[in-house]
Amino acid sequence: METIAAVQKQRSIGSVQFLPVNLFASVMGVSGLSLAWRQASKLFGTSLVIADIIGIVAVLMFIALSIGYISKWVLYPQKVVDEFMHPIIGNFFGTITIAILLLSTVLGTYSQELGQIIWIIGTATTLLLSFVFVSRLLNGDQEPVNAVPAWIIPGVATLDVGVAGGTMPFAWAHEVNLFCLAIGGIVALVLFIIIVFRLIHHAPMPAGLTPSILIMIAPFEVGFLSYTNFMQKIDPFASILFYFGLFLFIILFFKVFKRSVPYGASWWGVSFPIAALSNAALKYADFVHSWLLIAIAVVILALLSIVLIVLFIRTLKTLFNGTLLRG
Template sequence: MQTTAATQKQRSIGSVQFLPVNLFASVMGISGLSLAWQQASKLFGTSPVIGDIIGIIAVLMFIALSIGYISKWVLYPQKVVGEFTHPILGNFFGTITISILLLSSVLGTYSQVLGQTLWIIGTATTLVLSFVFVSRLLNGNQEPANAVPAWIIPVVATLDVGVAGGTMPFPWAHEVNLLCLAIGGIVALVYFVIIVSRLIHHVPMPAGLTPSMLILIAPFEVGFLSYTNFMQQIDQFASILFYFGLFLFVVLFFKVFKKSVPFGASWWGVSFPMAALSNAALEYALLVHSWLLIAIAAVILTLLSIVLIVLFIRTLNILFNGKLLRG
């Protein structure tokens, strides 16, 4: 009876073999929202408890997804290998390392040792992953249609190293942050040109990949956060990064948020670029104290919060109705 009940439950909810790696983008988005609300408590005087609660949700989601994906790796290793070697889906493994880096910032406020440990793990895995994926692309024979915004994810991960580790006390952290800023900044620029060229000159991406277009703003906003964290100031170069990312967000917003785009796990691809934009706007407003920047920061934070609440509810809905984990 118990076996029958378990089988029926698996059939109703689905199988872990269909757990998509890109769902880790949800941890990135919610971690980014937690950090944004922590910044908002300094700018707007909101309760820091809001950021703490969201941070707990991000940690629980990461644990749940890690257990699920490790189970998939153990039970269906060929599925994981298939995702990792896929020219598009493989790039979403970068969402795991970025999640670890962002959680190092979320948890670092409670335990320095835990935050530093996660940062070291996240930095090491990020550098390895970036090496693997850049090397893979340089093997040649890449299909132009595969040049999609998801390519940027492993590269953005190197920029997140500086965002999370700008104040790390290790004597070697300064050079590691500089190394990652260099890798992320230059490679992201090259990828950006290639991807935009593909979007202009080739057929539109499949509808399921449309939400990932917002990833194009990530190098500029994460780059802004990493650069300002490293330099400890906002100069004109940082301002250019922020404002171009903001402009690109406005352009892409109307191309992504359309009723014709079906909902799925890929929609979480909008969460972390928006979270990066929100954190960048809040940091800019905190340092510059411009009423316009404060208004922009408030609007983006509100929009980010609404979008993530909707994504969270809709994801739970497709999980329990069996659509999320069904092949």
């Protein structure tokens, strides 16, 4: 009877073979929210307990998703290969390495040694993944309609190396951070131009991919965080990155948050760009000390918190009603 009940439960929830890799974007978003609330504690004096609790949730989510995806890899290896080789979905494998890098910062607040080890792992896997995906693009024969914002993820991943490791104490860390900043900055800029051309001259993206359009702000806000961490200051170039990302977010917000866009796992694609914007806004507001920028930072942090709560609840709902893991 217990076996029958277990089988029925598995059928009701779905199969791990349909676990989408883009769900790792949820770890990025929640990790970014934890870091944003930690930044807010410096600016507004909010309790660090909020950041700590959110950070624990991010770690648990990563562990759960890792177990699930490794199980998928072991039981259904061809499914993983198909996802990795897909011209659009494959780019979301970058969310795994970015999640590792962000978790190195989250965990680094409790143990510097642990944070450094995780950062090294995240940096190595990020560089490897960026090499693979940039090489794939240069093989040619890419369909213009496949040039979607998700293409930016592996490139932006290298920018996150500096976000998480801008102050790493290793003698070689300075050059590695500069190397990653160079890769991420140039690759993201080139792909941004290609994607904008596609959005202007081709048909709109499918509704399921519409939320991922917010990824286009990531190169500017993650670039701002990486650059300022590396330079240890905020200069006019950093300000330009922040303000253009903010301008682009305002434009894209009204294209994404519409009733006509159906909910799906792809909605987690909005979480980490907004998280990057929130962290950048808090950092910039702390630097400028302008009431307007402080107000903007508060609004974005509130928006990020609300969006992630809604996404978390809706994802759990789709998981337990069997639609999330259904082919």
